[in-house]
Amino acid sequence: MGMDGRATAVGHLDADCFYVSAERVRDAFLVDKPVGVLGNQGACVIAKSYEMKAAGVKTGEPIWEALVKCPSGIYIKRDFRWYEVLSRLMLGLMQDASRRVEYYSIDEFFFRAEPGRGETFEGLAKALRDRIEECVGVPVTVGIARTRTLAKLISDTAKPAGARAVLDPAAEEELLAGLPVTEITGIAGRRAERLSAWGITTCLHLARADRALVRRLLTASGEALWWEINGDPVQAIQCRRPAHKTLSRGGSLGEATSEPVLLYAWLVRNVERLIEELRYHEVAAGRIKVFLMYKTGHTGFGQRTLAVPSDRFDVLLEAARPCLRQAWARGATATHMHLIAEDLAPRGQSALSFFDPPARRLRAEAVARVKAEINDRIGRFALRSAATLYLPAIYADGANAYDICDVRDKMCF
Structure with missing residues (x-):
């Protein structure tokens, strides 16, 4: 029950084929057609419509394979700036409807479900679904249950454009009996194998399993899921994202090299992007790590601890350069790079380094201010390090200017 005496539960709202739906909002021509949204390098399908799914195209499939399966499909480069616009509109509507909303991902929200007077939980789910589609134009599915884990299972099974509330234990049991345990977020791969060895293959098996056994097999996080699917809410709705323990930038290099x-050049690009994030969160990096992934499947790695935490371009690049040398394998073809900042400290609360002359520090900070002011006024990356001039195609393609990780304040990514 809520503080005002109203019955409460947990809801989960998830947009249906969000990236495709967002493209259809601004171009009705795409409605009812097989549509695939491509990653920033245009090399693979990162989202697909139900029509394209029916043709056999899978998420993550290379574009050349998708074209064979669905030659009549319409393939579009993704645009996360536009997707964020619609995501923020959905967030605002959710916050109007509930006093506690968690911005879980760009197209997913958990919320405290509180029906109005004379309204049922099922009625609330339908009202939210219809409100989002009416105001934003994006179809969504809503599930309401006693816990967030159950709510997500319900919404997943009600897609597309469903609205369902399940709060009766008997109805929960019927739902859980028909779902493999891998439908629970957080259970896959090795975790599923451990459970399978004990005959736990469905969600209901997990709910009926011994709690101590589940904890031994899946640790405390798995035990939390056990409580959740048994109807005991132990995972709170987070209205504000907890502080980051690490920040990172990177991803595919596009064309392997x-x-x-x-x-x-990619290292410098990722350093500049990482600094944007450090400054947004008002933290400085105490350690830098660089990972390179190669076509052979192996990974190169290098790390460096800074004398004092910093968010300065010259300091971070000086630390990252030897990390890249450690990660680099001569002659090997790299496909991905990731730059990670750890040991984050509040910006401006660390002692100055004895080995950082004041004149150098003041000059670097002045350059950073000018760079930020110009880019804020003209456009992101309008002014950048000359080392990135070797990546003309990346900076010429607007799709590369904004990524999913640039949509801030979500719980994931």
């Missing part, structure tokens, strides 16, 4: 000059 073994050229050191190109790898260095």
